[in-house]
Amino acid sequence: MNIDRRKLLAGFGLGASAIAGSARAHGDHVMGAFNHGVASGDPLQDRLIVWTRLTPHDGHGLEDINGELHIATDASFAKPRLIKVAATADRDWTIKVDVDGLKAGTEYFYRFKVGKTLSPVGRGRTLPEKTDEVVLAVASCALFIQGYFNAYDAIARMDRVDAVIHLGDYIYEYGASEYGAGSPVAKDRKLDPPTEILTLSDYRRRHACYKADANLQAAHARAAWIVVWDDHETANDSWVSGAENHSPDKEGDWATRKAAALKAYFEWMPIRDPAGAMSAAIYRSFRFGDLATLLMTETRLTARTEAMDAGRDLMVDGKPDIAGFMTRLNDPARRLMDERQHAWLAGELGRSVKAGETWQVIGNQIVMGKVLSPDLRKTMGEDAWGKLLKSVPDYVAQAVTVSSQLSATPIPVNLDQWDGYPADRERVYATFKATKARPIVLAGDSHSFWANELSDLSGTLVAAEFGTTGITSPGFADMLPGVPLNEALIARNPEVKFADSAAKGFVKLTLTKEKAVAEMVAVSTIFAPEYEVKTLKTFTVTPDGTGVSKLA
Numbered sequence: 103m104n105i106d107r108r109k110l111l112a113g114f115g116l117g118a119s120a121i122a123g124s125a126r127a128h129g130d131h132v133m134g135a136f137n138h139g140v141a142s143g144d145p146l147q148d149r150l151i152v153w154t155r156l157t158p159h160d161g162h163g164l165e166d167i168n169g170e171l172h173i174a175t176d177a178s179f180a181k182p183r184l185i186k187v188a189a190t191a192d193r194d195w196t197i198k199v200d201v202d203g204l205k206a207g208t209e210y211f212y213r214f215k216v217g218k219t220l221s222p223v224g225r226g227r228t229l230p231e232k233t234d235e236v237v238l239a240v241a242s243c244a245l246f247i248q249g250y251f252n253a254y255d256a257i258a259r260m261d262r263v264d265a266v267i268h269l270g271d272y273i274y275e276y277g278a279s280e281y282g283a284g285s286p287v288a289k290d291r292k293l294d295p296p297t298e299i300l301t302l303s304d305y306r307r308r309h310a311c312y313k314a315d316a317n318l319q320a321a322h323a324r325a326a327w328i329v330v331w332d333d334h335e336t337a338n339d340s341w342v343s344g345a346e347n348h349s350p351d352k353e354g355d356w357a358t359r360k361a362a363a364l365k366a367y368f369e370w371m372p373i374r375d376p377a378g379a380m381s382a383a384i385y386r387s388f389r390f391g392d393l394a395t396l397l398m399t400e401t402r403l404t405a406r407t408e409a410m411d412a413g414r415d416l417m418v419d420g421k422p423d424i425a426g427f428m429t430r431l432n433d434p435a436r437r438l439m440d441e442r443q444h445a446w447l448a449g450e451l452g453r454s455v456k457a458g459e460t461w462q463v464i465g466n467q468i469v470m471g472k473v474l475s476p477d478l479r480k481t482m483g484e485d486a487w488g489k490l491l492k493s494v495p496d497y498v499a500q501a502v503t504v505s506s507q508l509s510a511t512p513i514p515v516n517l518d519q520w521d522g523y524p525a526d527r528e529r530v531y532a533t534f535k536a537t538k539a540r541p542i543v544l545a546g547d548s549h550s551f552w553a554n555e556l557s558d559l560s561g562t563l564v565a566a567e568f569g570t571t572g573i574t575s576p577g578f579a580d581m582l583p584g585v586p587l588n589e590a591l592i593a594r595n596p597e598v599k600f601a602d603s604a605a606k607g608f609v610k611l612t613l614t615k616e617k618a619v620a621e622m623v624a625v626s627t628i629f630a631p632e633y634e635v636k637t638l639k640t641f642t643v644t645p646d647g648t649g650v651s652k653l654a
Contacts, residue, residue, distance in 0.1 A: 133167050133216055134158040134195070138310060139319030140214065142226030142326040143372025145265060145388070147206040150226050150326060153372040154214045155196045155313070156189040164191045169216035171199055177211045177223065187214065194306045196369045206231045207391070222319070226326035227264055233391035237262045239325075240609040242269040242332070242467075242546025243572035244312070247291045248282040249628025251317035253573045253607045256625055256635050258320035260610070265388075266325050267396070269546030270332025270467045271575065272371070273308050275299050275347065275363075282576070287629050300353055305366035313370065322372070328388060329373055330398050332467040332547050336363040339518050341406040360403065385443050387450045394461035394613050395454040397447060401467055405440035409518045412508070424511050431517075434525040444529060451537040460615045460645055462539045464565075468519040469545045470527065471554035471567050471597045476590030477509035478502055490585060498581050509594055519547065531558040534565055538648035541565035542618055544611070549577040550603035551622045553641045553653055557597060566643040566650050568620040570609040574628045577603030599653050600639055607638075617644045 138155040145151075156167055167189040172182040189195040197214065204210065207230030214221040239257045257266060274281065278293040285291075294311040295304055312318060333339055336359070339346035344356050353359065364382065368375055376384065382403035388396040416427050439447070454462050479487045491499045505515070514521030521527075534541050535558070543565050545552065552569030571577065579587050579602070588601045600622070607624035620641045626634040644651045 133162065134189070136214065136219070136221040138313040139322055140212065140221050140224040141322035141372040142210075142212065142224055144328060144374040144386075145226060145229050145326040147229050147231060147389070148204050149200060149202040150204060150210060150228055151372045151374055152199045152201055152212050152224070152226070153197065154221050155194070155310070155370070156214075156216060158189075158195055166190050167195070167216060169197075169214055171197075171201070171212060171214055173201055173210050173212040175205075175208060175210060177225075179211065179213070189216075193369050194366070198369075198372070198375070200374060204228050207233065222323060224323040229389060230391040233393050234614060236390045236393055236613040237264050238267050238396075238463075238611045238613075239263050239265075240267045240269065240544050240546075240568070240570045240611055241573055242570055243271040243549055243575035244318075245271075245274050245282045245572070245575040246312060246315075247278060247288040247293050248285045248576060249287055249291075249574040249606070250631055250633075251315055251321075251573055252625040252628055252631070252633040253623075254315075254321035255317040256623065256633075257608060258317070258324040259635075260324070263325045264390070266321065266327045267465055267544060268327055268329040269465060269544060269570065270330055270402075271334040271547065271572075272329065272331070273312050274334045274575075275308070275337050285629070298347075300359055300362075302362035302365060305363050306369070309366055309370035327372055328396065328398060328465065329371055330384060330400060330465060330467060331367060331402065333402055333518075335367055336360050336403070339409060340402055341408045342403060344408065346409075364403075383443070385446060389454075389459075390613070392457070392459060393615065394459055394463055395450060396463045396465055397450050398465040399439065399447065399467075400443065401438040404443060405437045407436045407438075407523070409522050410436075411517060412513055416513070424513065428512055431513075431522065432524055436523050436525060438520070438523045438526045439530075444533070447530070448533045448537060451533060451539045451541075455538050455540075460540065461613055461618060462541050463611075463613075464541055464543045466543055466545055468547045469516070469552060469554075469567070469569055470520040470530075470543050470565075471552065471556055472595060473515050473519075473521060473591065473598060474512065474594050475505045475508040475515045476587060476594050477506050478585065478587065478590050479506040480509075481586050481590040481593055490582075494582070502582070516548070528558060531556070531564045535562070535649075540645050540648075540650050542611075542643065542650070543567040544609070545569040548603070549575045550579075550601055551605055551607075551609070551624075551638070552598065553600035553620065553622075553639070554597045555599060555652055563649065563652065566618070566641075566653060568609050568611065568641070571602065571605050571607055571622075571624075573608070574606060577605075579604035600641070602638060605638055607635075610637075615645075617642050 134156040137157045141153040143151045171185040174182040209227045277297040337345035337347040385400045549572040551571045554567040556565040591601045605624040610621040612619045622638040
């Protein structure tokens with residue numbers, strides 16, 4: 103199917119005048135413009151978060167800008183419910199309303215009005231009390247300058263989508279000359295600010311840059327989003343007290359930068375604000391009727407221990423100490439989730455199972471499956487391996503050589519994922535078994551599609567995992583075109599049944615009482631606005647007693 107973004111926007115009534123309409127109040131005085139679309143999120147049975155941003159006219163000052171939210175069950179807004187709203191300077195002129203008193207399992211249409219000017223129209227569905235089917239789009243990792251957000255456009259085109267699950271890296275903190283600068287369309291994707299973001303103003307501007315994208319606006323307007331951050335909403339490979347991409351001596355206090363990033367996030371994202379003081383504890387659950395509960399976990403900023411690094415931690419006295427490295431890696435003190443979140447997870451799993459819900463879906467930022475380094479040398483054979491090393495840049499040749507060497511060891515390929523916290527992962531697996539859950543784990547972060555069968559240390563199957571690739575962010579296969587990387591990953595890792603780090607797209611997850619179906623949906627290109635959509639692979643998992651079946 104060939105997709106033309108401009109025709110889609112016209113079909114939704116989201117032409118240029120609707121997206122960037124100027125808001126007028128007090129006669130014909132221009133107060134601002136709806137440059138960033140609308141969004142809804144965090145749906146419950148009786149309520150829905152609704153969001154927009156009014157960009158003030160130059161010279162407006164700091165006084166509030168008053169307006170209305172219209173919400174109705176019909177797109178004509180014949181008898182809308184009217185709610186007074188205000189755009190305020192202290193929230194960067196964003197407007198977020200937690201609309202209550204809604205009917206369960208109902209699609210609502212909404213728009214904002216300031217003066218005589220209306221925002222674009224969005225729609226979002228409240229969660230049902232009972233349902234036979236749920237359709238979710240699962241997305242992550244959108245590097246702005248790397249390419250066009252065609253996968254968001256494809257989500258907006260879906261015939262049915264009950265909610266969009268975004269697992270993080272909604273924005274990236276890098277500057278325009280850094281990650282993604284080599285993309286053939288980087289010059290056409292103007293990043294604001296053009297430098298790495300550090301301050302509250304920086305983070306706000308980066309969110310604004312993203313939400314000015316028409317494809318992202320269309321996806322937000324299509325359905326309610328349920329979101330969680332990963333690392334790049336703050337800085338690369340972040341943990342509780344720091345990040346790989348944060349230098350305190352040059353970039354200041356980490357806590358200050360993190361607080362700025364989170365404030366901008368809560369301002370600009372359609373997520374329910376935490377009660378009381380702003381908190382990083384955004385783990386929360388969503389009950390899709392009697393069919394499934396979605397549990398959104400937080401594994402970055404509430405408890406995460408700094409990730410180990412083979413390059414830094416493996417060598418002792420000039421020699422690799424694999425046994426010592428693995429001992430430290432398996433230390434139970436290494437955590438992704440604190441006791442409070444773990445108790446919440448166990449409680450929600452138990453409640454869902456006792457309620458008779460078929461599925462417990464884990465909205466999780468990072469890959470949970472066990473993934474050891476692939477041995478490309480073995481998979482390719484000596485002749486092809488030698489040709490590969492001669493054909494790629496030195497830094498790539500060095501990386502694949504080290505990967506091949508590490509393949510003979512128990513050291514995982516990515517220590518920033520659950521593989522870097524194996525004791526904590528076993529705690530989660532034990533909870534899956536203790537509650538008799540049927541877990542489907544969703545993962546982002548890796549810029550790769552995954553279909554994994556998750557097993558504990560005893561070899562017992564405990565969950566199915568579906569990982570979504572990036573919207574645009576580059577995967578390892580992008581550096582190694584034509585190389586059988588995915589085949590090598592599958593050959594080395596018994597849990598991995600499918601991997602594809604070249605494709606860009608999202609996972610479509612359809613849940614019924616009989617089965618869960620995951621479709622790996624890919625777009626043909628991110629380097630041009632026109633593209634095609636293709637389902638690369640489909641996997642099915644079924645309930646199996648008090649657990650899940652193997653993938654089919």
